[in-house]
Amino acid sequence: MSPERYRLLYFSGYAWGNLGRRKTRLAWEFAQRPEVAGVLYVEPPVATSVLDLARGRFGPGHLPPTRRAHLNAILGRPRPADGKVRVFIGSEKALPLTRLDAIRRWDTLRRINRRIYASRIRAALRRLGPEPVILWLSHPLQAWAMDAFPERVLCCYDWTDDWTAFEILPVADRRELERLNDRLLRETDVVFAVSESLHRRALQANPNTYRAPNATDLAVVGKAAEPGPVAPEVRDLSHPVIGYVGQIADKLDYDLLAAVVDARPGWSFVFVGDIWDNHRHQVAALDARPNVHFLGRRNFPDLPAYFQGFDVCILPHAVTPLTRSMDPIKLYDYLATGKPIVSTPVAGVERFADVVYIGEGPEGFLGALERALREPPSVRERRLRYARENTWAQRAEEMWSVLHSRLRRMENATGTQGTQRKQPGGKK
Numbered sequence: 268m269s270p271e272r273y274r275l276l277y278f279s280g281y282a283w284g285n286l287g288r289r290k291t292r293l294a295w296e297f298a299q300r301p302e303v304a305g306v307l308y309v310e311p312p313v314a315t316s317v318l319d320l321a322r323g324r325f326g327p328g329h330l331p332p333t334r335r336a337h338l339n340a341i342l343g344r345p346r347p348a349d350g351k352v353r354v355f356i357g358s359e360k361a362l363p364l365t366r367l368d369a370i371r372r373w374d375t376l377r378r379i380n381r382r383i384y385a386s387r388i389r390a391a392l393r394r395l396g397p398e399p400v401i402l403w404l405s406h407p408l409q410a411w412a413m414d415a416f417p418e419r420v421l422c423c424y425d426w427t428d429d430w431t432a433f434e435i436l437p438v439a440d441r442r443e444l445e446r447l448n449d450r451l452l453r454e455t456d457v458v459f460a461v462s463e464s465l466h467r468r469a470l471q472a473n474p475n476t477y478r479a480p481n482a483t484d485l486a487v488v489g490k491a492a493e494p495g496p497v498a499p500e501v502r503d504l505s506h507p508v509i510g511y512v513g514q515i516a517d518k519l520d521y522d523l524l525a526a527v528v529d530a531r532p533g534w535s536f537v538f539v540g541d542i543w544d545n546h547r548h549q550v551a552a553l554d555a556r557p558n559v560h561f562l563g564r565r566n567f568p569d570l571p572a573y574f575q576g577f578d579v580c581i582l583p584h585a586v587t588p589l590t591r592s593m594d595p596i597k598l599y600d601y602l603a604t605g606k607p608i609v610s611t612p613v614a615g616v617e618r619f620a621d622v623v624y625i626g627e628g629p630e631g632f633l634g635a636l637e638r639a640l641r642e643p644p645s646v647r648e649r650r651l652r653y654a655r656e657n658t659w660a661q662r663a664e665e666m667w668s669v670l671h672s673r674l675r676r677m678e679n680a681t682g683t684q685g686t687q688r689k690q691p692g693g694k695k
Contacts, residue, residue: 278403279310282311293666313359491575577606582613608622610623
């Protein structure tokens with residue numbers, strides 16, 4: 268019989284905090300379940316060594332540049348986050364005591380550091396209790412965890428992007444990333460694919476593949492569908508206000524944006540979100556226009572005040588292999604505002620074609636914006652209905668149901684609790 272509760276070892280791709288993002292939100296939703304004894308949320312590791320700590324040399328990252336923060340990372344000290352969630356950040360380069368890259372790249376030293384890193388995670392995981400472990404992976408560079416944590420009863424891969432399609436990769440060899448991703452698709456017990464494109468590809472490697480689109484948080488973003496305050500940076504802009512909320516990154520079509528904002532100098536174009544370093548020159552060129560306003564990142568709970576000031580929400584994404592594989596969260600958040608939506612013909616929008624205005628190229632996008640500004644009131648309610656059908660709580664419930672069913676099937680096939688592997692030393 269399946270155990271009643273599990274520990275969830277959850278490898279994420281970004282820091283804990285923003286509950287509007289998929290990886291963080293799913294971990295939080297799973298932690299609310301009675302079947303989950305606790306969640307160890309593993310943030311991306313730092314590259315701080317003992318020598319770096321002694322000299323106070325800290326590279327860029329999501330940790331504050333303090334000795335205390337980086338000492339906690341080297342020692343693998345988890346911190347409480349929210350309810351049953353504990354957050355772990357460690358260092359994959361704690362040793363050696365040198366800053367020479369040639370030595371840091373030695374395979375033997377990499378293996379030693381990886382063992383240290385994994386042992387810190389296992390120690391933090393023990394603090395959650397004795398329950399069986401479900402291993403959750405979300406990036407190809409986490410494939411090593413399948414070998415490091417053989418005691419798991421189930422391993423899941425949440426595939427959210429075509430990782431090799433990004434301009435900047437976390438490894439020098441694109442083929443290495445492909446190899447690791449292929450391994451996750453073949454060897455994990457369950458694959459969740461965010462888009463139809465990734466779902467089709469994953470099914471070729473693993474029959475236990477399920478579509479798991481993104482979703483929205485009605486309790487937060489849904490506030491924008493009701494009367495409320497407008498953010499002061501947007502309040503006095505000339506209308507119509509065309510707004511975008513999300514990362515200013517590889518997915519945007521900067522040439523399209525330049526043509527559109529130049530064609531409508533009397534309109535205001537507002538962008539809310541982090542700007543990736545490799546696109547700062549393009550952002551600077553756009554921001555030089557008087558009708559363009561880049562506001563930077565805003566906290567998730569503050570976003571409704573910005574949506575309140577938008578007349579139309581946009582997804583001006585370039586049509587590339589990357590955007591053909593995605594399912595943008597912002598689309599679901601836009602639906603929750605009830606505001607008109609205009610998008611380029613990228614993956615994900617076809618599911619909501621009756622409430623999204625799609626335009627290709629500058630003329631097509633401008634035409635879609637004009638239609639959106641003239642839409643009848645009835646379209647708004649259809650958007651809100653779609654949002655109510657796609658909440659994070661619903662999505663997490665669907666995904667957990669898949670995990671539970673898979674565990675039961677594996678248990679029936681093996682006659683044991685899931686697929687518990689042998690631990691180091693040969694113990695069960």
